[in-house]
Amino acid sequence: MKVIAINGSPRKDFSTAALLKQAISGAESVGAEVEIIHLYDYAYRGCTSCFACKRKENAGSGHCAMRDGLSPILEKVMACDVLLLGSPIYYSDVTGMMRSFMERLLFMNMTYDNPMRTAPGKNISSAFFFTMNLPKEGEHYGMPLFEQNSRSLALLGGTTEYLASFDTYQFDDYSKYAAGIFDVAQKERIRTEQWPLDCRRAYEIGARLASK
Numbered sequence: 001m002k003v004i005a006i007n008g009s010p011r012k013d014f015s016t017a018a019l020l021k022q023a024i025s026g027a028e029s030v031g032a033e034v035e036i037i038h039l040y041d042y043a044y045r046g047c048t049s050c051f052a053c054k055r056k057e058n059a060g061s062g063h064c065a066m067r068d069g070l071s072p073i074l075e076k077v078m079a080c081d082v083l084l085l086g087s088p089i090y091y092s093d094v095t096g097m098m099r100s101f102m103e104r105l106l107f108m109n110m111t112y113d114n115p116m117r118t119a120p121g122k123n124i125s126s127a128f129f130f131t132m133n134l135p136k137e138g139e140h141y142g143m144p145l146f147e148q149n150s151r152s153l154a155l156l157g158g159t160t161e162y163l164a165s166f167d168t169y170q171f172d173d174y175s176k177y178a179a180g181i182f183d184v185a186q187k188e189r190i191r192t193e194q195w196p197l198d199c200r201r202a203y204e205i206g207a208r209l210a211s212k
């Protein structure tokens with residue numbers, strides 16, 4: 001069982017990466033082979049609309065003709081059994097790096113045939129982990145975004161789900177930043193009470209998906 005975690009945050013040791021690391025620990029606990037990839041380590045672009053993956057001889061091959069830093073990562077993803085994606089919310093969406101990754105992954109895995117064909121012979125289950133500054137009370141604003149992004153991964157032939165973690169810490173020490181709009185005591189409460197539960201859920205998702 002191969003599990004790949006893709007971190008769409010520029011930070012390798014903050015909230016998004018922490019949830020992904022919990023999920024891969026869960027996967028490891030049931031014997032999966034795991035790898036975490038930090039998208040910001042790679043130079044790549046989003047889909048350039050070359051349509052090579054829509055040409056009759058290529059359509060449905062699950063292959064992207066663009067050659068750049070993302071090429072080996074896409075190959076690894078196509079060879080995995082479970083895909084774990086993580087992204088902070090930046091201006092009400094996933095990060096640009098995650099978006100570009102998804103354009104490439106999703107477009108190469110669908111055809112314009114009628115009926116449409118999707119990933120050839122694949123059955124990759126996935127979970128999407130979102131972290132954001134928004135408090136949980138604003139969850140309904142994010143819901144369509146969470147659902148749309150996680151459901152788009154159904155193209156890979158497996159189950160899809162997501163976990164959203166709210167009111168995350170942006171800085172280690174709020175006293176050093178001009179950030180008076182935040183209620184630091186509330187942030188601390190979330191950190192102590194809710195964050196460990198989110199980490200636990202991430203661990204359980206990783207363990208469950210890797211046991212299927």
Ligand SMILES: Cc1cc2nc3c(=O)[nH]c(=O)nc-3n(C[C@H](O)[C@H](O)[C@H](O)COP(=O)(O)O)c2cc1C
Pocket residue numbers: 009010011014015016017087088089090091092093131132133134135168169170
């Ligand atoms: C450029 C930028 C834009 C952001 N936009 C939003 C936003 O629209 N909504 C939100 O709730 N949080 C927003 N945030 C906060 C991050 O989503 C949040 O701190 C997240 O947990 C960061 O993930 P990380 O700790 O893994 O880097 C933004 C942060 C940055 C740096």
